[in-house]
Structures are given as C-alpha cells and as structure tokens.
Amino acid sequence: MTRPLVAIERFFERLFERPATRLFNPRLQPVQLQRRLERAMESERRISHDRTYVPDRYRIALNPRDFGHFEGYRSTLESDLSEALLKRARQRGYTLLARPRIWLEPTDEVRAGDITVLADVLDPAALTAAASGLRRVEGDGPRPPRSPEPPLPPTRAAPPSGRPFESNATLAYQVPANAAPAAIIEIAGPGMAPQRVAFRGGTLRVGRGPENDIVLSDERVSRQHGTFTTRQGAFIYTDGGSTNGSFVNGSLISEIALGSGDVVRLGSTTLTIHPDR
Secondary structure: OOHHHHHHHHHHHHHHHHHHHHHHOOOOOHHHHHHHHHHHHHHOOEEOOOOEEOOOEEEEEEOHHHHHHHHHHHHHHHHHHHHHHHHHHHHOOOEOOOOOEEEEEEOOOOOOOOOEEEEEOOOHHHHHHHOOOOEEOOOOOOOOOOOOOOOOOOOOOOOHHHOOOOHHHOOOOOOOOOOOOOEEEEEEOOOOOOEEEEEOOOOEEEEOOOOOOEEOOOOOOOOOOEEEEEEOOEEEEEEOOOOOOEEEOOEEEOEEEEOOOOEEEEOOEEEEEEEOO
C-alpha cells in the first residue's frame, strides 16, 4: 500500500472508529487485533527476486483498560492470533523465517479503543543473508525499531614497541550455534509402506530420484522435489522448483517453517511432522 492510500485509510479510521469508541465505549474484539496484525504483515513485506518475506514477531500495544479485557486469556489469544497469521502467510505464499510470535502489552501511550502493532523480523542479519538486495514495500506507518545488533568481539590493543602479535596469543571467539529442531517425519503414499524418518539437523532431500535421502515412488513427485533443513533454529521445508508444487496443510508454498502436526503434501504422498520426544 502506498503512503497516500495509507493516509486516506487513517483519515477514515479517525472519522468513523474513534467517535464510535467515545460514544459507545465498545470493547475491542479479537478479530480487530487480527485485522491490524494482517495489515502490519502486509505493510512490512520485503520482496526479493523470487520470494516475499514477512515479519514473524509482532507486539500489540493496547491501552491498559483494553489490555485488561484480554488479560484473562492472553496466552490463548496470542497463540490463536499466531495461527491466524501463519495461515494468512501460507495462503499468500509468503516466506517466514519462523512461526509468528505475538505479544500483547499495556501502555498509557495508546488511547483507549486504539491498537498499535509493531512488527519486526526474527533476525535482521539472517534475513539479509537469506535475500540480499531486498527492497522494502511502502507500508502502513513508520517501521518498528530494529533489534540491536550483536556487539563486536573485543579487539586486542597493539603491543608495545610495535612488535607483531604471536599467533599463539591471538584470542579466538566461538560463534554460538542454534539448537537444531528434532522431528519425526511420518510418510504415507502410493506404492510404499508407511515409514517414519528421524530428522535431527542437517539436510534431508526428498524426491523420486534415488539420490535423495527420502525416495518417494510417486509419479507426481519430481526427481528432486524439495529439502528439509534448519535455519535460525527453525525446521524449514523448501520446494526445489518441482513440477506439481509442494503443499503444507493444503496451501501451495515455496518455503515455510514447519511445526508439529503440519502435513506436507508432495503429489499423492503426505509427510506429517511430529515432535521427536
């Protein structure tokens, strides 16, 4: 949405919504929060040459009076709103670096009846690495503050008299690794007995060709259909440009973060994700 259209939309919000709030003092409803989250997702899209990335972290700021109406079931509401955003992203073919996370927060800076949503990506550095040269789509309102960049490792001061450092005196810094998700992939399809494959990190290639880690005897599956892998601690499935596409819970996707209970369909074969406990 372009900025002139955003300004018009906000004008009509002030014209219709806020007077109604002052006159009738209605309670905010969960569907209103969902609509604002969807608008935030759309306004903060970032497009690369072949994918559209959307944020996966959202903070909903509410007046304390409105926040109090949701406080009794806040955790359930945050989970339901997260599922709604995940479904919308899948329906529109957007790419998420992780499942959406949502927080409700009270603040006196927001007037009663108003909703303010701040959206940000899980890890800006990972997003930049995943798709260099992204351009920002004009969106609704100012961008939320970025997560602080991690501090640079300390540097050693130069030794006296300009002598070079000895190699055995050089400090080494270990980069912390993200824990890889563990999952069980339950496979069911034509021409094969049901099987279960454990995933504990790395990459699992899936397709009809014998070179894959998971070989499917399904004529509608491409020779190299897709891959399961991890990124930033999330379990990711990526379609490899297959002929008939990849579907998750019925929605066509190119890449998506998976969770327990998700069903990946390739041709006539289903791969159901279960936690590895």
